[in-house]
Amino acid sequence: MNTWHEVTTLEEIPPLGARVVTTKQGDIALFRTADGEVFALLDRCPHKGGHLSQGIVFGKKVACPLHSWNICLDDGKAVAPDVGCTRSYPVKVENNVVYLSLA
């Protein structure tokens, strides 16, 4: 079972933007797409550890601010030909409240 933590409201994450959540497991980036979908990834690029929360969000991807690796928001995988993966976390939005699970 996921333990859901209430984090913030949807309005607090800018569309095509991100917020950083500090947790015991390290920083987690919360992304919001143009359609209002929310995703959560460990805030570390698999390449050189860049903070993905600081990247430009487009479609369901984010471009790492350090060397422009593109990372998929849903599964944390780098877009080919780059190879790598960062951890993704379950997240849900109910009544505009964003919940995150560290499971």
Added chain:
Amino acid sequence: MKKMKLVMVGNGMAGVRTLEELLKLTPDLYDITVFGAEPYPNYNRIMLSPVLAGEQGIQDIILNDIDWYKQNNITLHLNKKVVRINRKSKVVVAEDGREAEYDRLLLATGSSSFILPVPGKELAGVVGYRDIQDTNAMIVAAEKYKHAVVIGGGLLGLEAANGLALRGMDVTVVHLMPWLMERQLDDNSAQMLQSALEAKGLKFMLEQQTQELVDDGHGRVKSIRFKDGSEIPADLVVMAVGIRPNVALAESAGVYCNRGIVVSDTMQTYDPSIYAVGECVSHRGIAYGLVAPLFDMAKVCANHLARMGIAYYQGSVTSTKLKVTGVDLFSAGNFTGGKETNEIVMHDVTSGRYKKLVLNNNTLIGAVMYGDTKDSSWYFQMIRDGKNVAEIRDQLIFGQSHLGNAGSQGQNLAATMTNAMEVCGCNGVCKGTIVKAIKEKGLFTLEDVRKHTKASASCGSCTGLVEQILASTVGGAYAPPATTVKPLCDCTSHSHEEVRKAIREEKLISILQTMIFLNWNTTNGCAKCRPALNFYLLCAWPHEAKDDPQSRFINERANANIQKDGTFSVVPRMYGGITTPQQLRRIADVAEKYNIPTVKVTGGQRIDLLGVKKTDLPKVWADLDMPSGYAYGKALRTVKTCVGSEWCRFGVQDSTQMGIDIERAFDHMWMPHKFKVAVSGCPRNCAESGIKDVGIIGVESGWEIYVAGNGGIKTVVAQFLVKVKTHDEVMEYTGAFAQLYREEAHYLDRTVHYVERVGLDHVKKHVVENAANRKALYARLLYALQGATNPWSKENINAREFESLEI
């Protein structure tokens, strides 16, 4: 809904590339069936030479394995030659009677070797050089026999000869013309090539015409006899005199052919249900045999098969490169010249370098290079653009990069580099890694190599070397990237110019509006196009277009410069490099209060606080109480000055005050890229004005203004623009040049790239010669800057950007 049926005849590179492009656009529109006459899935025909030479196996050159077809639900029929098309009932029929219905038919039947019509051409041991079967026949022959003759001293013939020699055969190349590769080389470069190949053990017989291939009595070739009666032994004869498009199938179905299947600019044949791509087609009377044009065709054809209907193929300008290890050569355009042309030649036999440039008036129309081909794509681009080279004519022969390109040990001959040598100093990529990636991953373009290896993907100073390596690895298949109509990014087919024009003329004021108007193929663009669009909108419609922070790179969103560990650096403005004890005290206090680990004096006469936590940024700015120095932005950076006439015994102008005035007037100015200015108070030029975007040098009688210098990746000395008398003139000319650059440059082009593209004459015409235009440019800049304020001040800070959440 029932899917439409797409049948493809031919399973080669052009056809399969079309399917790949189509699947990218609409993965579910068609049920796809492919017929291939060969027993292999799509392979990299260009890499047949390395297979022949024993450097690679057949498995290594497969581009799409059987699984790829399965994954994409493509029905694949290998070893099945299609023999008939019934256009009325829309059915194709294969040799074994298998039929397939189609709604759309794609012909990609390729080409075959042209076999000379001489007696003995049907003997065993006589082959063309086109596919894996030919290559295997040559490999088998090389194990059993000694003497090989290659007929045809063109690109393909020389590659075949080189491969056979590496397999231990005694190879003679027979050529009808007086020198090798006469369609691609002049006599000098061909002679150098011949000497290099002779040193590798190849033999040549020029101006020889084949009369007959002689039977050994058992149906195999034993020798070749020439028109002059002479004869040499030949256990294997490779015909490499040219290719012929495979049109028999199309012709038998009544599809119009004329030296190829005739297609329109949409790759459609005369039957609207039938499309054709690749070496089998004739487009505007030309049949192409190089990969780059075929891939262009594939893209266009896929666009129409996907029912998008917006792409056009308008032909390609091609160039030649040879992929024989250790030989770098290049040619393009009209390199033989004529009565109206003249030539610039550099010929050094000892070092093995030869360059010939052919000019008509002041336009480059052709080039041949041997040995050092690093600048080939630079020349190629000028040939295609028909650019006027009057300004750089005296430097032209030395190439683009004769001035200080850093990062690759000063190397400019890729062929002489060892595999272990580093090519890309930014990403630490050596030659061997690049070659391996090209061969194993089947890469064809510079962009592919950048994506897979990261070589040339950062600062770009090694681009010439990487292109050389690419060219010598894929040979004739290589074409430099198209430059004339380069799309802004993968999200659109529109160029930077087209996008800017639409924004101006249609008065588009938001990114979304622009993307919708120009039919962007993504819903919210990518990290490349959004920042460009944001700038273009702000530049065209100041005070009307709304800035979109989410379309800015993090540095411009956070107004600080992100560092490798995710902290930021803070550089406050010190106008003209002048500071005060109070400012220095505040900076020192801030550094201590926020535990800022590094305080550095920058090259731009300012102070950099490095290692600031993002959450601290607003507090640091408030405590500093100094304006943002924009050290993070595509904006006016620093204005570097010397002390000038106020202190210096040599100074003739007050350069410090001039610098301060420029920095204040043009503060907050967003640009296509960073913009650096320097002002020196005398020609001793202590502020280094010669390598700045705008460099100003005070002289006794006024000021000299230089533009488009660069001190970074590529050291380029600024060019003289104009000499003026007064302070106000300096402001006006500098502002007008900045605005012209803002309005016309491609996003992320520095002034050096911009001026290189449009030419200094263009800049002079707008900024110097036409006073009304200069004043209008300057007025537009001042209007855009009206009301702009310090992004670090409290009312401009978006707190949410800097606060983090917690659980």
